Amino acid sequence: MKLTETLTDLANPTRFLALTARILPWLAAATAILLAIGLYQSAVAPDDYQQGATVKIMFVHVPNAWLSMFVWSVMSVAALGTLVWRHPLADVAAKAAAPIGAAFTFLALVTGSLWGRPMWGTYWEWDARLTSVLILFLMYLGLIALWRAVEDPSRAARAAAVLTLVGAINIPIIKFSVDWWNTLHQPASVLRMGGSTLDKAFLWPLLVMAIAFSLLFITLHLAAMRNEILRRRVRSLQMMQASRVSFTTEAGAGPREAGASKEIGAA
């Protein structure tokens, strides 16, 4: 009950802007501190007996990979918000999250590829995990292309919401089919039945980095949502201005005369 009330409260963009203006500096500070701790911890973490110093790529790679999937889940919830509850900010949230999610996915691919070169001897391998993340990246790009192809924001929002939900159903299917197709990547080792197989020396920095990256996402997401709201306000102000100009030109004298009379008035 409390949660729905808060959500309804936030439906007012002005209230949302005021709230995020207060929260954002704290979030940004927390992100910076945690990121600094996490980076320090990963820098002093011992080398792996087999992989050497390259194991440190993991501390950046794994949080990015987690977030690439987490952002799509956030967008799916936002898509439900658009289609079912018609929450006015849901569409803003989904639209702001897509480029951030695409960036995390891209970073996961790049860091994974850099890690793969010394470990597997190749930058790219048509392996199940890599391929399914690449497809996830393509789906992010398709979604962004959909937003960019349509001028009317509300129409684009509903279309993108349908596509996000279809993607949310399809991504597990794609993942599982690609797994079946070809696999080389190691299976999950942190979150699994029977506890983590990762040593504590690696687990702690990884967890700190994961939390820091999640906070980074929340910070960037809220900032991007603020930008999107402001961008829409600018757009509607511009449209009001344009309609006012066309109204005066239609109703009164021609534009040149109107401008001339204004100049006279100014003089």
Add this chain to the structure above:
Amino acid sequence: MSALAALIRRDIRIALRVGGGALIGVLFFLTVTVLMPFAVGPDLALLSRLGPAILWLGALLASLLTLDRLFTADHEDGSLDLIAMSRTPLELACAAKALAHWIAAGLPLIVATPVLGLLLNLDGTATLAVAATLLAGTPALTFTGMIGAALAVTLHRGGLLLAVLVLPLSIPVLIFGVAASQAAISGPLPFGTPFSILCALSLASLVIGPFAAAASLRHGLD
């Protein structure tokens, strides 16, 4: 029920007549398959090894090419609005339209497969396997593609956007279609395993496709 049957009959008739363009898909399928030997060389052993993959890729692209026609013409002449307003649920109408589209544009691809199999040096078992997997898999392509077609028609954007949205969704169908064909030709897996998953994908898309397409049409048409 009779309304749906009438809708299916009407769509098939429009697709097969002049200006319908359902058979362009088959022509495209033929052309893509003929292009392949020019790209990889006329080595018959290589072609028969790549054959199922070439046929599946050709069928995927051909069905993508014709998807644009699923809603566009009806949207332009206003009959899509009538269908949306009629008493038949829009989900069922979408399913009927996709079924008609599959009969008019998907079945000819499967009929053409044996001929194209000859060109690619596939033997009888291989051709039969590819035709069977296409028969089981192309409904999934049509029904998931319908979601993209519905999105594209409500946004007044077809063509490339449709391809970008639909192709990633059709990856599982491609994987299991080719896997089942390869299993029938060379093993070591039994044909049944990937083939049943392919059928499952088709059945799942039969459920998800109409609902998603109807949702996007209902939100997008105004």
